[in-house]
Amino acid sequence: MSDAPVTRQEGREKGDPYELETPIPAPVLALVAAMVAFGMAYILAAAPDQRPELGDQRTLADLAAAPGAKAGAAKADGAAIYAARCAACHQASGLGLPGVFPPLAGSEWVNGKPELLASILLHGVQGRITVKGLAFDGVMPAFKDQLDDESLAAVASYARAQWGNAGAPIPAGTVASVREKTASRDTPWQGDAELAAVK
Numbered sequence: 001m002s003d004a005p006v007t008r009q010e011g012r013e014k015g016d017p018y019e020l021e022t023p024i025p026a027p028v029l030a031l032v033a034a035m036v037a038f039g040m041a042y043i044l045a046a047a048p049d050q051r052p053e054l055g056d057q058r059t060l061a062d063l064a065a066a067p068g069a070k071a072g073a074a075k076a077d078g079a080a081i082y083a084a085r086c087a088a089c090h091q092a093s094g095l096g097l098p099g100v101f102p103p104l105a106g107s108e109w110v111n112g113k114p115e116l117l118a119s120i121l122l123h124g125v126q127g128r129i130t131v132k133g134l135a136f137d138g139v140m141p142a143f144k145d146q147l148d149d150e151s152l153a154a155v156a157s158y159a160r161a162q163w164g165n166a167g168a169p170i171p172a173g174t175v176a177s178v179r180e181k182t183a184s185r186d187t188p189w190q191g192d193a194e195l196a197a198v199k
Protein backbone atom coordinates (compact mmCIF):
# COMPACT_ATOMS: atom_id res chain seq x y z
CA MET A 1 0.00 0.00 0.00
CA SER A 2 1.29 3.41 -0.85
CA ASP A 3 0.65 6.41 1.34
CA ALA A 4 -0.87 8.40 -1.57
CA PRO A 5 -4.07 10.03 -0.35
CA VAL A 6 -7.10 7.86 -0.81
CA THR A 7 -9.53 9.32 -3.27
CA ARG A 8 -13.25 9.27 -2.63
CA GLN A 9 -13.69 6.64 -5.32
CA GLU A 10 -10.94 4.53 -3.85
CA GLY A 11 -12.50 4.86 -0.43
CA ARG A 12 -15.70 3.23 -1.69
CA GLU A 13 -13.86 0.09 -2.81
CA LYS A 14 -13.59 -2.99 -0.65
CA GLY A 15 -10.09 -4.06 0.27
CA ASP A 16 -8.32 -6.72 -1.83
CA PRO A 17 -9.04 -10.24 -0.66
CA TYR A 18 -6.23 -11.93 1.18
CA GLU A 19 -5.81 -15.36 2.69
CA LEU A 20 -6.08 -15.71 6.39
CA GLU A 21 -3.57 -17.89 8.08
CA THR A 22 -5.72 -20.38 10.01
CA PRO A 23 -3.69 -23.23 11.50
CA ILE A 24 -5.46 -26.04 13.34
CA PRO A 25 -6.01 -24.65 16.80
CA ALA A 26 -3.52 -26.01 19.30
CA PRO A 27 -6.22 -27.37 21.68
CA VAL A 28 -7.72 -29.44 18.83
CA LEU A 29 -4.28 -30.82 17.90
CA ALA A 30 -3.63 -31.65 21.53
CA LEU A 31 -7.01 -33.38 21.83
CA VAL A 32 -6.42 -35.52 18.72
CA ALA A 33 -2.92 -36.45 19.89
CA ALA A 34 -4.30 -37.37 23.28
CA MET A 35 -7.01 -39.57 21.72
CA VAL A 36 -4.50 -41.42 19.51
CA ALA A 37 -2.19 -41.95 22.46
CA PHE A 38 -5.07 -43.17 24.58
CA GLY A 39 -6.20 -45.58 21.84
CA MET A 40 -2.74 -47.08 21.46
CA ALA A 41 -2.25 -47.40 25.20
CA TYR A 42 -5.70 -48.97 25.55
CA ILE A 43 -5.10 -51.60 22.86
CA LEU A 44 -1.68 -52.48 24.27
CA ALA A 45 -2.98 -52.68 27.81
CA ALA A 46 -6.09 -54.71 26.91
CA ALA A 47 -4.07 -57.16 24.71
CA PRO A 48 -7.22 -58.46 23.00
CA ASP A 49 -5.20 -60.96 20.95
CA GLN A 50 -4.09 -62.69 24.11
CA ARG A 51 -7.45 -63.34 25.68
CA PRO A 52 -8.75 -66.78 24.75
CA GLU A 53 -12.29 -65.97 25.87
CA LEU A 54 -12.55 -63.50 22.97
CA GLY A 55 -11.49 -66.08 20.38
CA ASP A 56 -13.04 -68.90 18.40
CA GLN A 57 -14.54 -71.16 21.06
CA ARG A 58 -14.90 -74.25 18.81
CA THR A 59 -12.85 -77.27 19.81
CA LEU A 60 -11.24 -79.81 17.48
CA ALA A 61 -14.10 -82.18 18.24
CA ASP A 62 -16.70 -79.60 17.15
CA LEU A 63 -14.89 -79.04 13.87
CA ALA A 64 -14.57 -82.73 13.09
CA ALA A 65 -18.31 -83.24 13.49
CA ALA A 66 -19.26 -80.18 11.43
CA PRO A 67 -21.11 -80.95 8.19
CA GLY A 68 -18.89 -80.70 5.16
CA ALA A 69 -15.76 -81.17 7.28
CA LYS A 70 -12.87 -82.47 5.21
CA ALA A 71 -11.52 -85.93 4.55
CA GLY A 72 -11.53 -88.67 7.08
CA ALA A 73 -13.67 -86.91 9.64
CA ALA A 74 -17.34 -87.57 8.93
CA LYS A 75 -18.85 -90.33 6.77
CA ALA A 76 -19.32 -89.56 3.07
CA ASP A 77 -22.51 -87.58 2.48
CA GLY A 78 -24.51 -89.17 -0.33
CA ALA A 79 -26.82 -86.20 -0.75
CA ALA A 80 -23.92 -83.78 -1.14
CA ILE A 81 -22.13 -86.06 -3.60
CA TYR A 82 -25.32 -86.47 -5.61
CA ALA A 83 -25.81 -82.71 -5.77
CA ALA A 84 -22.20 -82.16 -6.86
CA ARG A 85 -21.67 -85.11 -9.23
CA CYS A 86 -24.98 -86.37 -10.55
CA ALA A 87 -27.70 -83.73 -10.31
CA ALA A 88 -26.43 -81.76 -13.32
CA CYS A 89 -27.52 -84.64 -15.54
CA HIS A 90 -30.02 -86.73 -13.58
CA GLN A 91 -31.53 -83.61 -11.93
CA ALA A 92 -32.21 -83.01 -8.26
CA SER A 93 -35.63 -84.60 -8.79
CA GLY A 94 -33.97 -87.83 -9.97
CA LEU A 95 -36.19 -87.66 -13.05
CA GLY A 96 -33.41 -86.92 -15.54
CA LEU A 97 -34.27 -85.15 -18.77
CA PRO A 98 -36.59 -86.97 -21.16
CA GLY A 99 -34.66 -88.40 -24.08
CA VAL A 100 -31.30 -87.19 -22.78
CA PHE A 101 -30.57 -88.24 -19.21
CA PRO A 102 -32.42 -91.30 -17.89
CA PRO A 103 -34.35 -91.13 -14.60
CA LEU A 104 -32.96 -92.65 -11.41
CA ALA A 105 -36.38 -92.42 -9.77
CA GLY A 106 -38.01 -95.80 -10.20
CA SER A 107 -35.13 -97.05 -12.34
CA GLU A 108 -34.64 -100.83 -12.41
CA TRP A 109 -30.86 -100.20 -12.65
CA VAL A 110 -30.79 -98.16 -9.46
CA ASN A 111 -33.04 -100.47 -7.46
CA GLY A 112 -31.61 -103.70 -8.84
CA LYS A 113 -28.62 -105.69 -7.72
CA PRO A 114 -26.10 -103.63 -5.71
CA GLU A 115 -23.29 -104.96 -7.94
CA LEU A 116 -25.12 -103.65 -11.01
CA LEU A 117 -25.38 -100.10 -9.72
CA ALA A 118 -21.79 -100.20 -8.46
CA SER A 119 -20.64 -101.37 -11.90
CA ILE A 120 -22.48 -98.51 -13.61
CA LEU A 121 -21.06 -95.89 -11.27
CA LEU A 122 -17.51 -97.22 -11.44
CA HIS A 123 -17.20 -97.49 -15.20
CA GLY A 124 -20.02 -95.42 -16.72
CA VAL A 125 -22.29 -96.46 -19.58
CA GLN A 126 -22.59 -95.61 -23.22
CA GLY A 127 -24.77 -96.81 -26.05
CA ARG A 128 -28.37 -97.82 -25.93
CA ILE A 129 -29.81 -98.44 -22.49
CA THR A 130 -33.46 -99.00 -21.63
CA VAL A 131 -34.76 -97.37 -18.46
CA LYS A 132 -38.39 -97.81 -17.43
CA GLY A 133 -39.23 -98.90 -20.95
CA LEU A 134 -37.64 -95.88 -22.63
CA ALA A 135 -34.44 -96.04 -24.65
CA PHE A 136 -31.54 -93.69 -24.01
CA ASP A 137 -28.37 -93.40 -25.99
CA GLY A 138 -25.94 -91.11 -24.24
CA VAL A 139 -22.75 -91.20 -22.26
CA MET A 140 -22.63 -91.65 -18.52
CA PRO A 141 -19.17 -90.79 -17.12
CA ALA A 142 -17.12 -93.25 -15.08
CA PHE A 143 -16.47 -92.35 -11.46
CA LYS A 144 -13.85 -94.92 -10.55
CA ASP A 145 -11.03 -92.39 -10.59
CA GLN A 146 -13.01 -89.60 -8.99
CA LEU A 147 -14.81 -91.17 -6.04
CA ASP A 148 -13.58 -93.74 -3.55
CA ASP A 149 -15.57 -96.80 -2.50
CA GLU A 150 -17.12 -95.08 0.46
CA SER A 151 -18.29 -92.07 -1.56
CA LEU A 152 -19.68 -94.27 -4.32
CA ALA A 153 -21.49 -96.43 -1.77
CA ALA A 154 -22.89 -93.29 -0.14
CA VAL A 155 -24.21 -91.78 -3.38
CA ALA A 156 -25.56 -95.15 -4.56
CA SER A 157 -27.33 -95.68 -1.23
CA TYR A 158 -28.68 -92.15 -1.42
CA ALA A 159 -30.12 -92.75 -4.91
CA ARG A 160 -31.68 -96.01 -3.75
CA ALA A 161 -33.47 -94.21 -0.91
CA GLN A 162 -34.76 -91.15 -2.76
CA TRP A 163 -37.65 -90.33 -5.06
CA GLY A 164 -39.73 -93.28 -3.97
CA ASN A 165 -36.90 -95.77 -4.57
CA ALA A 166 -36.67 -98.54 -2.02
CA GLY A 167 -33.36 -100.32 -2.64
CA ALA A 168 -31.34 -101.37 0.39
CA PRO A 169 -28.21 -99.29 1.09
CA ILE A 170 -25.02 -100.46 -0.59
CA PRO A 171 -22.02 -101.01 1.70
CA ALA A 172 -18.61 -99.70 0.66
CA GLY A 173 -17.35 -103.29 0.66
CA THR A 174 -19.65 -104.15 -2.27
CA VAL A 175 -18.25 -101.27 -4.30
CA ALA A 176 -14.73 -102.33 -3.37
CA SER A 177 -15.25 -105.92 -4.52
CA VAL A 178 -16.87 -104.84 -7.82
CA ARG A 179 -14.00 -102.40 -8.33
CA GLU A 180 -11.55 -105.22 -7.82
CA LYS A 181 -13.38 -107.70 -10.04
CA THR A 182 -13.68 -105.19 -12.89
CA ALA A 183 -10.26 -103.61 -12.38
CA SER A 184 -9.05 -104.56 -15.85
CA ARG A 185 -11.92 -102.67 -17.49
CA ASP A 186 -11.12 -99.27 -18.97
CA THR A 187 -14.15 -98.59 -21.19
CA PRO A 188 -17.74 -97.82 -20.19
CA TRP A 189 -20.34 -100.58 -20.29
CA GLN A 190 -21.99 -100.81 -23.69
CA GLY A 191 -25.57 -100.17 -22.56
CA ASP A 192 -28.15 -102.95 -22.34
CA ALA A 193 -26.08 -105.30 -24.45
CA GLU A 194 -23.32 -105.66 -21.89
CA LEU A 195 -25.09 -104.80 -18.66
CA ALA A 196 -27.73 -107.47 -19.15
CA ALA A 197 -25.05 -109.93 -18.09
CA VAL A 198 -24.55 -108.15 -14.77
CA LYS A 199 -28.28 -107.62 -14.25
Ligand code: HEC
Pocket residue numbers: 082085086087088089090100101102103104107108109110117120121125126127128129131136137138139140141143155156159191
Ligand atom coordinates in the same frame (compact mmCIF):
# COMPACT_ATOMS: atom_id res chain seq x y z
C1 HEC B 1 -22.68 -86.03 -17.74
C2 HEC B 1 -23.99 -86.46 -17.36
C3 HEC B 1 -24.11 -87.53 -16.28
C4 HEC B 1 -23.61 -87.50 -14.98
C5 HEC B 1 -22.76 -86.41 -14.35
C6 HEC B 1 -24.08 -88.69 -14.35
N1 HEC B 1 -24.80 -89.44 -15.24
FE1 HEC B 1 -25.69 -91.21 -14.86
N2 HEC B 1 -26.21 -91.39 -16.81
C7 HEC B 1 -26.02 -90.41 -17.78
C8 HEC B 1 -26.46 -90.91 -19.07
C9 HEC B 1 -26.45 -90.14 -20.38
C10 HEC B 1 -26.91 -92.24 -18.85
C11 HEC B 1 -27.40 -93.22 -19.92
C12 HEC B 1 -26.21 -93.80 -20.64
C13 HEC B 1 -26.56 -94.45 -21.94
O1 HEC B 1 -27.46 -93.96 -22.61
O2 HEC B 1 -25.91 -95.45 -22.28
C14 HEC B 1 -26.76 -92.49 -17.42
C15 HEC B 1 -27.11 -93.66 -16.78
C16 HEC B 1 -27.13 -93.83 -15.42
C17 HEC B 1 -27.67 -94.99 -14.74
C18 HEC B 1 -28.33 -96.20 -15.40
C19 HEC B 1 -29.68 -95.81 -16.01
C20 HEC B 1 -30.68 -95.31 -15.00
O3 HEC B 1 -31.26 -94.23 -15.26
O4 HEC B 1 -30.89 -95.93 -13.96
C21 HEC B 1 -27.49 -94.78 -13.41
C22 HEC B 1 -27.92 -95.71 -12.28
C23 HEC B 1 -26.81 -93.52 -13.24
N3 HEC B 1 -26.61 -92.98 -14.48
C24 HEC B 1 -26.45 -92.97 -12.03
C25 HEC B 1 -25.65 -91.83 -11.90
C26 HEC B 1 -25.14 -91.35 -10.64
C27 HEC B 1 -25.44 -91.96 -9.28
C28 HEC B 1 -24.37 -90.28 -10.93
C29 HEC B 1 -23.50 -89.45 -9.96
C30 HEC B 1 -22.50 -90.19 -9.23
C31 HEC B 1 -24.44 -90.05 -12.36
N4 HEC B 1 -25.22 -91.03 -12.90
C32 HEC B 1 -23.81 -89.02 -13.03
C33 HEC B 1 -25.49 -89.16 -17.56
C34 HEC B 1 -24.85 -88.75 -16.42
